[in-house]
Amino acid sequence: MSHAHEHVSNTKRIWMVFGLLSVVTTVEVFLGIIRPDFLFMHNFISMNLLNWVFIILTLYKAYYIVWAFMHMEGEKSSLRWAVVATVIFLVLYILFILLVEADYIYEVFKNSTIKWNF
Amino acid sequence: MGATVTTANKTENTWGGGNEPMGASYGKLMMWFFIVSDALTFSGFLAAYGFSRFKFIDNWPIADEVFTHFPFMHGVEAPMYYVALMTFILIFSSVTMVLAVDAGHQMKQKKVAFYMLLTIIGGLVFVGSQAWEWKNFIKGEFGALETKGGSIIQFVNKEGERVKLEDFVVQLPEEREQLTRSKGKWFMEEKALPTFSVAEVQAAFKVHPELLVRTEKIYRGTKEDLANTKLQPGLNKNKHREVLNRAESEVMVGNAHLVVEGANLERNEYGNKLFADFFFFITGFHGFHVFSGVVINFIIFLNVLLGTYEKRRTYEMVEKVGLYWHFVDLVWVFVFTFFYLV
Numbered sequence: 001m002s003h004a005h006e007h008v009s010n011t012k013r014i015w016m017v018f019g020l021l022s023v024v025t026t027v028e029v030f031l032g033i034i035r036p037d038f039l040f041m042h043n044f045i046s047m048n049l050l051n052w053v054f055i056i057l058t059l060y061k062a063y064y065i066v067w068a069f070m071h072m073e074g075e076k077s078s079l080r081w082a083v084v085a086t087v088i089f090l091v092l093y094i095l096f097i098l099l100v101e102a103d104y105i106y107e108v109f110k111n112s113t114i115k116w117n118f
Numbered sequence: 119m120g121a122t123v124t125t126a127n128k129t130e131n132t133w134g135g136g137n138e139p140m141g142a143s144y145g146k147l148m149m150w151f152f153i154v155s156d157a158l159t160f161s162g163f164l165a166a167y168g169f170s171r172f173k174f175i176d177n178w179p180i181a182d183e184v185f186t187h188f189p190f191m192h193g194v195e196a197p198m199y200y201v202a203l204m205t206f207i208l209i210f211s212s213v214t215m216v217l218a219v220d221a222g223h224q225m226k227q228k229k230v231a232f233y234m235l236l237t238i239i240g241g242l243v244f245v246g247s248q249a250w251e252w253k254n255f256i257k258g259e260f261g262a263l264e265t266k267g268g269s270i271i272q273f274v275n276k277e278g279e280r281v282k283l284e285d286f287v288v289q290l291p292e293e294r295e296q297l298t299r300s301k302g303k304w305f306m307e308e309k310a311l312p313t314f315s316v317a318e319v320q321a322a323f324k325v326h327p328e329l330l331v332r333t334e335k336i337y338r339g340t341k342e343d344l345a346n347t348k349l350q351p352g353l354n355k356n357k358h359r360e361v362l363n364r365a366e367s368e369v370m371v372g373n374a375h376l377v378v379e380g381a382n383l384e385r386n387e388y389g390n391k392l393f394a395d396f397f398f399f400i401t402g403f404h405g406f407h408v409f410s411g412v413v414i415n416f417i418i419f420l421n422v423l424l425g426t427y428e429k430r431r432t433y434e435m436v437e438k439v440g441l442y443w444h445f446v447d448l449v450w451v452f453v454f455t456f457f458y459l460v
């Protein structure tokens with residue numbers, strides 16, 4: 001499967017993935033323009049649902065780019081884990097630290113007696 | 119370790135090289151590891167952007183009001199469309215790249231060359247589009263004032279529509295000479311002067327009673343927010359900016375100390391100073407990746423034309439540069455989400 005000489009043409013799948021990425025991007029742009037209230041006005045873990053939808057769709061696109069275009073699906077699982085798990089773990093870690101701290105600073109600014117936005 | 123041992127048993131060549139425990143050649147594996155480190159670099163930038171945005175969540179510029187331009191549609195406010203177009207261009211160039219890799223597996227030299235060429239063109243169009251976006255961002259449209267407290271105030275009319283500085287400010291006959299290197303006593307110079315001085319804007323504001331000041335503050339349109347009469351409906355349907363009443367506006371304008379037009383690394387007319395810094399830095403770093411990707415693609419394209427890979431009997435080089443190109447596309451998918459959508 002992963003030997004370079006046995007490749008068959010994948011064009012059908014490539015166009016399928018292109019269609020998928022285009023549709024998802026169109027949906028994102030559409031949501032970005034109409035910004036429906038039922039998504040924006042509801043929060044989940046202190047972020048509105050609209051942003052969650054954007055982020056999930058982005059990860060969905062990222063999955064297809066890496067798996068189909070970068071052909072991660074054809075690589076050995078050791079390579080898949082070495083690349084994907086490393087990035088996902090470190091990104092989640094840095095996001096957790098930075099965003100939680102930023103929210104804390106926001107609270108400090110908001111609740112302090114110092115007037116800083118004038 | 120298991121994988122290594124199994125392979126070694128097969129080839130009986132543990133230390134002499136030529137082992138491929140991950141089933142990928144040395145070059146491809148190194149490209150993957152480079153991509154991992156580069157992905158972490160971009161994640162660091164985007165996380166820092168997220169940090170600043172969360173820190174100033176109540177007064178971060180609204181992307182829909184900043185990126186409103188579309189080529190050949192002057193004066194029309196079209197948020198999202200242009201950047202969506204750019205995204206499609208980059209996704210499509212990713213498709214032509216993967217088609218080139220596919221053709222390479224079938225050893226079709228002409229087809230590889232054709233698709234590589236399309237990819238290069240797509241990359242150039244994308245970089246060009248980004249340059250146009252930067253031009254609009256740097257030039258600005260409405261102009262604003264910076265107060266002594268460092269916040270940006272913008273002007274709106276009674277209907278809540280933005281008003282450009284040039285539409286109501288008149289130049290007064292006052293002398294303002296820009297300090298240049300040649301006139302300075304030492305290594306002294308100053309930034310290009312804005313079109314109007316603070317005094318001119320303040321004088322003009324006094325004689326235009328219909329003008330009001332819009333602050334950086336954002337409201338989300340909750341029930342309590344909507345009861346607030348100060349809110350201004352914006353291009354972004356869910357986020358509203360605060361508009362001060364006339365008396366408060368006059369105090370704010372009196373507090374001004376700088377006229378801000380467009381954006382640079384120190385301040386921008388859209389709001390929070392960090393916004394422009396992150397925009398320039400992240401899209402700039404991504405644009406640099408696209409540019410270097412185009413250069414590398416071009417070199418590989420020439421090699422394809424010269425028949426280098428026909429002689430090698432493998433187009434793996436196209437695959438490796440393809441990995442890099444898809445990575446650039448991948449980064450853009452995230453930049454698009456976090457700068458324009460969220």
